[in-house]
Amino acid sequence: MKRSQSAPVKLLSAVAAMALAAGCGRPTHQQVCGDTDGVVVDPLKCEDEARRPRGAGFFPLYAWYYGPYGRAYPPGSRLNDASRTPPSGRGVKVASPSRGGFGSSARPVSG
Numbered sequence: 001m002k003r004s005q006s007a008p009v010k011l012l013s014a015v016a017a018m019a020l021a022a023g024c025g026r027p028t029h030q031q032v033c034g035d036t037d038g039v040v041v042d043p044l045k046c047e048d049e050a051r052r053p054r055g056a057g058f059f060p061l062y063a064w065y066y067g068p069y070g071r072a073y074p075p076g077s078r079l080n081d082a083s084r085t086p087p088s089g090r091g092v093k094v095a096s097p098s099r100g101g102f103g104s105s106a107r108p109v110s111g
Contacts, residue, residue, distance in 0.1 A: 027069040027093040034065045038079040066094060 033046035045062040052058070067073060067082035087094065 029066045029087045029092065029094045030069045030071075030073075031094055031096060032065045032067055032073045032079060032082060033062055034079045034082070035062055036060070038065070038082075040073045040075050040077050040079060042075065 031043075033041050033043045035041050035045075041062060046064050049060060049062040063084055064086075065079045065082035065084055066087050067079060071081070073079065073082075
């Protein structure tokens with residue numbers, strides 16, 4: 001007797017629909033490094049900041065900000081719509097900071 005393939009396909013479709021409805025996989029926020037004035041800087045500055053010793057007189061120079069995913073945050077721009085408080089809640093995902101990008105490692109070609 002031949003088995004029907006429709007039951008597994010229906011189950012897979014239902015699971016995929018639930019995952020999409022829950023926002024699985026797609027970030028809602030992105031992590032952006034900024035200085036104390038809320039100006040975007042290189043993410044390496046925040047990574048270095050995390051390694052600085054803490055103690056009396058410690059004053060952070062850089063911090064992670066969390067802004068809407070998909071928005072461009074070029075170095076030097078203001079973080080007006082970002083918060084220093086990490087987002088929380090159901091369906092919230094934070095994308096890691098992006099490094100480089102198209103042309104960031106480009107070097108002139110001499111000929």
